Amino acid sequence: MNMNDIDKNFDTQKIINEFPALKQKVWDKSLVYLDSAASMQKPKDVIDVINNNYSKEYSNVHRGLHFLSEKATESYEEARRKVAKFINADEKEIIFTSGATASINLVAYSWGMENLSPNDEIILTIAEHHANFVPWQYIAGIKKANIKVAYFDPDKDFDIKIIKSLISDKTKVITFPHVSNVLGTIFPIKEICNLAKSVNAISLVDGCQGINHFPVDVKNIGCDFYCFSGHKLYGPTGIGILYGNYKLLENMPPFLCGGDMIDVVSIDKTTFADPPLKFEAGTPPIVQAIALGKAIDWINKYGIENIGNYEQKLISYAYDKLQKIDGVNIFGKNKNKAGVISFTMDCAHSHDIATIIDREGVAVRAGHHCAQPLLDHFNLSSTTRASVGAYSTYEDFDRLVLSLEKVKKIFK
Ligand SMILES: Cc1ncc(COP(=O)(O)O)c(C=O)c1O
Numbered sequence: 001m002n003m004n005d006i007d008k009n010f011d012t013q014k015i016i017n018e019f020p021a022l023k024q025k026v027w028d029k030s031l032v033y034l035d036s037a038a039s040m041q042k043p044k045d046v047i048d049v050i051n052n053n054y055s056k057e058y059s060n061v062h063r064g065l066h067f068l069s070e071k072a073t074e075s076y077e078e079a080r081r082k083v084a085k086f087i088n089a090d091e092k093e094i095i096f097t098s099g100a101t102a103s104i105n106l107v108a109y110s111w112g113m114e115n116l117s118p119n120d121e122i123i124l125t126i127a128e129h130h131a132n133f134v135p136w137q138y139i140a141g142i143k144k145a146n147i148k149v150a151y152f153d154p155d156k157d158f159d160i161k162i163i164k165s166l167i168s169d170k171t172k173v174i175t176f177p178h179v180s181n182v183l184g185t186i187f188p189i190k191e192i193c194n195l196a197k198s199v200n201a202i203s204l205v206d207g208c209q210g211i212n213h214f215p216v217d218v219k220n221i222g223c224d225f226y227c228f229s230g231h232k233l234y235g236p237t238g239i240g241i242l243y244g245n246y247k248l249l250e251n252m253p254p255f256l257c258g259g260d261m262i263d264v265v266s267i268d269k270t271t272f273a274d275p276p277l278k279f280e281a282g283t284p285p286i287v288q289a290i291a292l293g294k295a296i297d298w299i300n301k302y303g304i305e306n307i308g309n310y311e312q313k314l315i316s317y318a319y320d321k322l323q324k325i326d327g328v329n330i331f332g333k334n335k336n337k338a339g340v341i342s343f344t345m346d347c348a349h350s351h352d353i354a355t356i357i358d359r360e361g362v363a364v365r366a367g368h369h370c371a372q373p374l375l376d377h378f379n380l381s382s383t384t385r386a387s388v389g390a391y392s393t394y395e396d397f398d399r400l401v402l403s404l405e406k407v408k409k410i411f412k
Pocket residue numbers: 037038099100101102129131132177179180181206208209229370
């Protein structure tokens with residue numbers, strides 16, 4: 001599609017009108033929300049389904065034989081089907097968790113405890129969010145396995161040769177982000193998963209910053225695990241997804257034990273339910289799952305591909321604007337990025353930048369973005385990060401630029 005057609009086919013004003021939170025003023029200025037990578041705002045459809053569910057349809061799931069429980073169970077399982085369809089998985093391969101962090105911990109612990117041995121190797125990248133670094137570091141410590149880090153040039157596309165140079169017959173896990181939450185680097189996920197297969201290692205894609213900008217087809221990617229958080233996909237907090245290859249899920253022990261994940265319990269022995277329920281111990285995040293299903297309906301109304309193409313244009317616009325400001329340094333000069341753009345300023349610390357521009361109504365994130373190893377490696381302690389959703393606009397970035405000029409005036 002021609003670049004201008006992307007804008008023509010995308011009615012941003014209509015979208016903005018669907019997000020009540022975006023209509024407010026902060027510090028007496030209309031809100032510019034450029035913190036979607038941390039958490040996205042929610043469309044009215046999602047807010048309404050939460051309200052409606054608690055008002056009229058709420059009950060616990062799976063256990064009840066009454067009207068409301070059956071209705072809640074059907075809606076909860078329907079949400080699972082929607083997620084499965086969204087990423088081209090089978091519904092049995094979709095586990096509801098509390099978020100991406102919980103999804104990754106589940107795999108690292110459950111798969112890792114069973115399958116890792118001393119001197120085995122886990123490959124991950126320098127750009128991991130702590131959520132996809134600390135669980136692996138922790139399990140590696142317990143199992144005496146080794147972590148191998150894929151370092152890469154943030155100014156270039158990720159080169160698959162870096163992973164090739166790290167794999168060995170000891171490689172058991174290769175894990176990486178779909179998109180870096182700091183640099184916006186888009187990883188060649190299919191190629192990396194193929195490499196993992198070639199050495200019989202498992203692959204886990206941290207999809208938190210990819211699922212919201214790209215169509216995802218887990219079968220085509222060939223990953224063993226793909227995970228993300230609902231709140232970064234226009235859904236509520238407290239819900240996450242772990243997609244897992246069914247054969248692997250079948251052979252993994254439970255992560256948490258309790259109600260709903262069992263088959264039969266006796267004093268001497270417990271047998272477990274099949275996946276996905278084996279990994280859903282206790283009362284699940286029922287309304288959150290249903291609302292995530294609604295968020296997916298909302299995305300499908302516009303099409304994730306259309307949303308992603310539009311956002312790509314926004315980030316490119318932001319890049320051009322920011323690089324023209326004297327004293328602004330973009331972290332990750334590769335223009336081929338998705339969703340986020342990070343920068344530092346010569347004149348001010350990122351916390352000061354974020355605080356000052358907040359008074360102009362512009363919400364961004366400042367700090368290490370839960371990616372301390374990445375920032376340390378490049379001798380940075382923090383950056384300012386602007387990130388987009390389907391409701392973001394070119395004008396948002398014009399406002400960002402104006403507010404940065406204010407920062408420069410204050411610190412000149
Ligand atoms: C790339 C990436 N991975 C994992 C996470 C963790 O997500 P959550 O805190 O929702 O579990 C985040 C959140 O910022 C992220 O951006």
